[in-house]
Amino acid sequence: MHVEVFIRQSLPKDFESISQVVELAFRDEEMSDHHEHVLVGRLRVSDAYVPELSIVAENGAGQIIGHILLTKIRIEDGENEEDSLALAPISVLPKFQNQGIGSRLIRAALDKAQNLGYRSVIVLGNPEYYPRFGFRKALEWGIHPPFDIPEDVFMALELVEGALNPVRGIVKYSEPFNESASEPM
Template sequence: MNISLRQEQPKDYPKTEALIEQTFRNEEMSDQQEHLLVQRIHRSDAFIPELSIVAVNQQNEMIGQILFSKITIENKDQVTESLALAPVSIHPDYQKQGIGSMLMNRGLEKAKESGYTSVIVLGHPDYYPRFGFKPASLWGIKAPFDVPEEAFMALELEKDAFKNVSGVVQYSEAFSE
């Protein structure tokens, strides 16, 4: 299978949102609103265009996407910049073929190259640990809402990025609109 990865472009947004809606349509752990979240992130100050990556097949059809956006981890003494990974979407016809792993690896690599030192994700505890994610609670990092501890995970892109970090993740307004 010949898949290429590239940065998402503004002209891609409608296709990206349609892909995300289709991907999450039948997910039981989803509110089926991820496509609307991405629409809001695209318009927000938290959006990082170079960390919005799409996968396309030989026919130039979009079959996958990954998006990272700016967040902070805050306590009464400090504010630490980080990234939220949300969402990763693979067209149902292309799932379980390694495309998600390709997007994850490229996205994490680009995030590190861009100077980010950590990533937070709320996701399947069986999937994200293969990329190095661990429960965020190991560092005293908490979600701003109730979530299962094992589903709220963090990754240090740089050694000891969370050494002196703890607190509550503050997502952009796009996540709460």
């Protein structure tokens, strides 16, 4: 079934719908703590939030069916640090998954980030999925996650060719990523 989809920047009126989409998208995911919707809410009120990089997919009826969020992070190596973005989370309502909506959201978000002058994006995700967008193992640039995970799920993408060549270090996620979902907001 083909669904008409519009991709646009999210608006404050979308926030409740976004929370529902994110929660439903991750409800049956085994590799999830099922608190991604809480994370999105925390990121939205943090210094890491870039309104232009909160993007929704809307169907012809005006229903929000997907969402992607890119937020500011840093790659730190002693005295040196490089600004980057984290792609997390991306969500599509289960009944609309596997129809290319997630891919459209990713492309739209990466294009917007590049237009805003960002140079790179980091993702923790499926190593079978993200390489189609140009993501490669972050370790190829000497970029490491701040926690212990398999190296093939931690990937980076240069939005500007060569942007990560001089970069080394550990990714420093914004505070909302480090807060326990059980903590009060």
